[in-house]
Amino acid sequence: MRRKHMGLARLGLLAMSLMLAVKLNAQTPAVAPAAQDPAEATAADGPVTLTAKQAKRVHQALTDWAQLVRFREDDAKLAPPAAGEQRVVFMGDSITDNWGRKYGKFFPDKPYVNRGISGQTTPQMLVRFQQDVVALHPAAVLILAGINDIAGNSGSETMADIEDNFRSMVAIAKREHIRVILASTLPASTLPWKPSVQPTEQVRTLNAWLEQYAHDEHLVFCNYYPALVNSSGGIREDLAIDKAVHPNNDGYVLMAPIAEAAITKALAQPRP
Numbered sequence: 001m002r003r004k005h006m007g008l009a010r011l012g013l014l015a016m017s018l019m020l021a022v023k024l025n026a027q028t029p030a031v032a033p034a035a036q037d038p039a040e041a042t043a044a045d046g047p048v049t050l051t052a053k054q055a056k057r058v059h060q061a062l063t064d065w066a067q068l069v070r071f072r073e074d075d076a077k078l079a080p081p082a083a084g085e086q087r088v089v090f091m092g093d094s095i096t097d098n099w100g101r102k103y104g105k106f107f108p109d110k111p112y113v114n115r116g117i118s119g120q121t122t123p124q125m126l127v128r129f130q131q132d133v134v135a136l137h138p139a140a141v142l143i144l145a146g147i148n149d150i151a152g153n154s155g156s157e158t159m160a161d162i163e164d165n166f167r168s169m170v171a172i173a174k175r176e177h178i179r180v181i182l183a184s185t186l187p188a189s190t191l192p193w194k195p196s197v198q199p200t201e202q203v204r205t206l207n208a209w210l211e212q213y214a215h216d217e218h219l220v221f222c223n224y225y226p227a228l229v230n231s232s233g234g235i236r237e238d239l240a241i242d243k244a245v246h247p248n249n250d251g252y253v254l255m256a257p258i259a260e261a262a263i264t265k266a267l268a269q270p271r272p
Helices: 002-026 052-063 069-077 122-132 147-151 159-175 200-216 249-267
Strands: 088-092 112-116 140-144 179-183 220-222
Touching (some): 069 122, 088 122, 122 159, 140 249, 147 159, 159 179, 159 200, 179 200, 179 249
Parallel strands (some): 088 112, 088 140, 140 179, 179 220
């Protein structure tokens, strides 16, 4: 027991040291190149000085890795669905987060709730699934994720890891009698924030698994991919703000009826 407490104490000291370093570095002009990713630094590189943005990311990872605070107040204020209301929660990353907030129209006059957070991966969504989906008592959830996992935004993941996170979210939803819609990951042939990753084939592999898994589990598959893909397996440049990953207004115009059709199909099914 004493060893256990000593181990916890060491962990506590390490966390405090990291947080202090973050605070100090956030107030210090960067000396190292701003483009350096702290996660890629090694002991041989010597001390790493963080930019304010990098410091914020590290602090967030230490204090609220899944970003539960983002929607905590909004979730608490949201009233339960009215009688007969078919609420649908959109769970996702920046592609969902941007929808109606920066680009496109997010289903006016529909009881749909946007719970996308930019940059997130499936393990982060899994952590906040209870708060941002289950607690809102939706009739269905539409999950769009995967591209940030492929990018390694929250660390290295195998395809099996990503699949397991989807399985876990589906299991929670089914336990709570929430219908599940799995969306295809959008096409991408390059990732501006991670140019070393070539995502095209990984996206195709993940989408093939999602479609088969949805079929096997009697879920609805929302397939955005064919409407957005170009001849090289990336997103059509005329449909993306960055010509790489994120839809623009026209992209969301194409996605909206595909989502609506999937939602209609899901809501026609009995609750699990």
